[in-house]
Amino acid sequence: MLRAMQLSDAERTWDLSAILAACEWTDQAVAVGAGHGLQNHGLVSVQEETIRQIRLDVEGEQALENGLLEHRIWTWMNAQETATMQGLQQAFERHEAGPGVGLLKQLGVGIEGGVLKAGDPDEIAAVIDHRAAFLGSLPADANDVDSAMLDHFSSRKNLIQSVERTERHWMLTPEGSAVSADDLQETLVITDLTPELLQGDDWKTAEFRAFDVSVEATTPRTGRSHPMQALIERIRSIFLEMGFSELVDDYVQSAGWNMDALFIPQDHPAREMQDTFYLDQPTSIDLDEDVMQAWKAIHEHGGETGSTGWGGSYSTEVSQRPLLRTHTTVNTIQYLADHPTEACRVFSVDRVFRKEAIDRTHLPEFHQIEGIIMEEGANLQMLVTTLKTFYAKMGYPEVRVRPAYFPYTEPSLEIEVKWRGKWLELGGAGIFRPEVTEPLGITSPVLAWGMGLERLAMLVLGLDDIRQLYISDLEWLRNQPIL
């Protein structure tokens, strides 16, 4: 490239196509890479300019070929003796007739008694022609196009698109001009290490090209995991690495395991219909009578635990109501009931359901990162350390805990992570109360936590709207980092 540039006037600026032609290259990446190398050695200077170009989008290309919708309807109108709405609906499909009438109204077409009437036909035709001419003039530099037209078409779907492109110009520096042609030698530099190369001895003396991660390259557009899936995999591998095993269980659960087992009183507001999705089918989920009697004793008067319970009267019918689990603690508690005396470390990353109105920070379906540690001597310090270790491995070294309240843990805490200088609440944790552990025959302390996955995803991906995670926005998905 330097040799080719030296053959011309030293003041000349070179664009990409000039470089490609002069070097007899076809690959842009080669030219950009060579330019970069020369720039690093101070032999050329590079000017980069970002250009915004306005181009036709899919609908725009069709409009250019078949005419804009308003043009086609206008042509149809002029060919009718009386252009009626009914006729329009017959001549055009529903998805065109509706928006088409809207467009014509803006142009001054009125509807009187089901008949379409044009205001000033010449003016209407002129506006339509002007729009078609605009589309015909694309692609064009965003700075050169008619801004009123740009505004107009930007508000219509898929007619035009705005694309940013970087244009580079290279120029020899005095040092670059001064390099003597005799000093320029062509050498073979190896960029790919292949099995064939390794079979011989040549690689021993070969020169290898350093891998420069700062060189601009096109992003390969291949299939990839959804960022949520990738995040779940990462969380999984962190817990597996920390010696946990994974628990997977069903969404459909009984109120008994979801709430009663966790000493959530039967009149707790979170149990109301407006907060929890109860199911009509099955009408009821059978639970073990002994277990329900144990919960009944705990809830009414504290059973054998020394607790006073919640008082009132406990209903086993309420326990057997089916629902969509509102937290994954419903699964860890059942795991403990099945293995009350074996020390364990168990986690799950799974979906839960709450009747929430959808907004920037709420979804009715989301995921929790749940975990328990049961072992002799387990204590609060160990719980805090485990959570800090988890978040540190996720890349958030600053974690703090604050006192909180859950009916099933004591002490209870809230976990907060520092992000962009602010403390954000990511979940709850604590040590299960005797009212929870004793009826199930659990003898060692149980550390437990439940954290929001989507909350964490918003941090990791820098989002301020949780809904972005689940709308199929391909462009956004393609541009997400590899987690």
Ligand code: PHE
């Ligand atoms: N289940 C709680 C929630 O849904 C979180 C939690 C789990 C708190 C375990 C304490 C212990 O918010």
